[in-house]
Amino acid sequence: MKTTKANSTEIARLAGVSRSTVSRVINNYSNVPPRTREKVLEIIRQHNYVPNVSAQILAGKRIRTIGLFLISQGSVSSDALTNMLIVSVIENASEYGYYVLTHIIRDTQDTEAIKGVMDIFYQHRIDGGIFIGAASHEPFIEDLVKAGFTVGIVDQELPERPESNRIVSTFNNDAGMKMAVAYLSGLGHTAIGTINGNMNRLSGRTKYEGFLAAMRMCGLQVNPDWVLEGDFQENSGYEAIQSLVGRGVAPPTALIAANDSVAFGAIRALKEHGLRVPEDLSVIGFDDHAMSAKHHPALTTIRVEFADMLRRLTTCVISAIEDETAVAREIASDCSLIVRDSCRRI
Known part of the structure; x- marks a missing residue:
């Protein structure tokens, strides 16, 4: 279909x-009344006006791109885990x-930045999106x-009331914390x-709740x-230890960190204060960072199978894009204890 030289100004005048x-x-x-929308679309069809960015949209086609x-x-x-997550999504999307x-x-409080993200969806530059690092409730999402x-x-x-266009993934943080506390x-x-x-993110809250429950179960x-x-x-792990030592509080014999990156920071701070891991203090992480x-x-x-989780999440998002009747999905990832050298028996 050959396009005309009509531009958006001419289309607006005619409509x-x-x-x-x-x-x-x-x-x-x-926010366009249905009758106005149909009038504009009819003029666009009559003049074969198809802006390049919107060509596939007006043709009713997917652009086979996810955000x-x-x-x-x-x-x-510099974060190996984040890079693994990115690569996992790209690899699995490419397969489809x-x-x-x-x-x-x-x-997320930057209104201009969020408007830019919203525009990517509304302009249909992508067919759907995956969000990593969101708070438990993110208004723009x-x-x-x-x-x-x-x-x-x-x-x-x-x-x-789950919507069919929402797919979520969760981690079994409760089980992971129980493994960590029981091991120690x-x-x-x-x-x-x-x-x-x-604590604004689901994992922050559920890991702490799991820690409290596990301590009760072990009678601690x-x-x-x-x-x-x-x-x-x-x-934040580094600063947490600096704060602990700075308050003159006697340290525990073991610490469980929210993830491995936090554990790395904590161990660095402990070493600076002359405390050895695990001789003076045992440390357990969460995630199994590369x-x-x-x-x-x-x-x-505590190992979380992130690659498998991202593979399943990406597959479900693409399935929902291609089949609008797909039911809502919740993907849960299990945990396992990986024993290495940062804990000792006392």
């Missing part, structure tokens, strides 16, 4: 609407003939779900602390002085 209305129709915004959005204030390029558009969101876009979210739970208890530890993750008391604030970045086996000491941790 008796503003140029911005034509743009909203082309980009499929919802991968990382919500992180910290370094992404899909491309992956990637973007880092540094601040909820808006995308309500608008009918296919969205996959790592580390979230389904709401009471079996080694004779009773003074066990934890460095929490970001939780000392508030040994419950340390953190997020999921290495520096560098955990190579760390000194090699880190005992």
Whole structure:
């Protein structure tokens, strides 16, 4: 079909609407009255006007591209786990003939940045999106779900009324924390602390809840002085230990970190204060980071099968894109204890 030389201004004149209305129709915004939308589309069809970016959209075709959005204030390029997650999505999407558009969101309170992400969906530059690092409730993601876009979210739970275009993945953090506490208890530890993750994220909250439940199951008391604030970045583990030592609090005999990066930071700070791991203090991580086996000491941790989880999540997102009647899905990933050198019997 050959296009004409008509531009959006000419289409707007012929349809008796503003140029911005034509743009909203082309980009499929919802705030256009149905009769106005149909009038503009009829003029577009009559004049074979197809903007390049929207050609496949107006033809009713998918563009076979999904978005991968990382919500992180910290370094992404230097984090091996994050890079593995990115590669997992790209590899699995490629198997289905899909491309992956990637973007880092540094601040979800930045209205301009979030508008840019929303526009990518509304302009149909992608068929759906996957979000990593989102808070338990992220308003702009909820808006995308309500608008009918296919969205996959790592580390979230389904709401009471799950939508068919929402796919979530969760980790069995409760079981993982029970493994960690039970292992340390079996080694004779009773003074066990934890460095929490970001409590605005599901994993931060559920790991701490799992820690409390596991301590109760083992008949152990939780000392508030040994419950340390953190997020999921290495520096938060370092700062947590600096704060503990700075307050003059006697340390526990063992610590469970929210993830391996946090554990790395904690071990670095402990070494600076002359405390040896595991001789003076045992440390367990969570995730089984790519560098955990190579760390000194090699880190005992709770392994999460991230690659398998991302493979299943990507597959479900693409399935939902290609079949709008697909039911809502919740993907759960199991955990396992990996024993290395960072814990000792007392």
